[in-house]
Amino acid sequence: MKVTDVHPISIPIPYASGSMNVYFWERPVPTLLDVPPDGGSYYSHLESALEKLGYRLSTDIERIVVTHPHFDHFGIAGLIAGQSGAEIWAFKGAAGYLESFPEEARKDFRYYASLLEDAGVPGTGMEYLEEFFQVFLQSASKARVSRCLEEGDEIELGSTVYRVVHVPGHTPWCFMVYDADRQIAFTGDFLIKDITSNALHQRPAEYPKGYRSLRSYIESLKKARALGLAEAYSGHGEAISDVPQRIEGILASIESRKNLILSILEERGHCTPFRIVKDLFQDLPDWQILLGVSEVIGHLEVLEEKKIVQRKPGPPFMFSLCGR
Ligand SMILES: [Zn+2]
Structure with missing residues (x-):
């Protein structure tokens, strides 16, 4: 040090x-x-x-x-x-x-619950958040x-x-x-x-x-x-x-995740963010579904800005490659 x-x-x-x-x-x-x-x-x-x-x-x-x-x-x-x-x-x-x-945290969780529903998770979004939310509020x-x-x-x-x-x-x-x-x-x-x-x-x-x-x-x-x-x-x-090496490693893993998402869209045509999450991560525990959805939506937003993917308004949102 x-x-x-x-x-x-x-x-x-x-x-x-x-x-x-x-x-x-x-x-x-x-x-x-x-x-x-x-x-x-x-x-x-x-x-x-x-x-x-x-x-x-x-x-x-x-x-x-x-x-x-x-x-x-x-x-x-x-x-x-x-x-x-x-x-x-x-x-x-x-x-x-x-x-x-915790009022702000409550607003977050309500928002995240509707985000999960928009992303196509089955059931109500809150089902996946309740346990995590309780820990959050108490902590x-x-x-x-x-x-x-x-x-x-x-x-x-x-x-x-x-x-x-x-x-x-x-x-x-x-x-x-x-x-x-x-x-x-x-x-x-x-x-x-x-x-x-x-x-x-x-x-x-x-x-x-x-x-x-x-x-x-x-x-x-x-x-x-x-x-x-x-x-x-x-x-x-x-x-x-070795921060430069760590940064290169993170950027490379973001890039490869992006390519996986593109290949899922290529294969499936139209799909919800949650469908992509299921293809990317098998057996995600409930409390990690938000993290998975969050990551996939992060990529989809970047790809949307670059006009590589397009969104059909939902709910649930459907994404596809542009021109498909
Ligand atoms: Zn931390």
């Missing part, structure tokens, strides 16, 4: 590759980058890790930086801020979500944001002034903090070593006009590559020591 003034703290969680990473800097003010979900022993795990460093979670934390508004990264931010008075910093646009949780509470970050803002963490770089795609509000001198960044879920970040479909009310999750994710990967990012500290799992 090129960074020596940060304390990485890995917290075991039962999803997303088995753990999430909190990063703690002691100076200039005690700062946490991301915090674990609410519930379980996550709080006490973080508390005892900080105690070993001489800090109390309930009184000594002055700032919490949230890389993106997913419960496994902000779950107990509001709780800690209520105890210690810590400021919460998040990317511009994420504040509304964090401050109105976070609302958090008041003190500072909204924007592209180019600077954050001093330890002895380094990092730059905020917007890398949307997994969510519209993902950012990384980047140090150009050492070409390192703390990337949240934008770049993870062992899992490819899902470019999650976003409820239209939430995203900036024209936002398309997969297109944005591909653009963010290319942006990080152009910056020369070499080493990444992620929201889950181990650090990535």
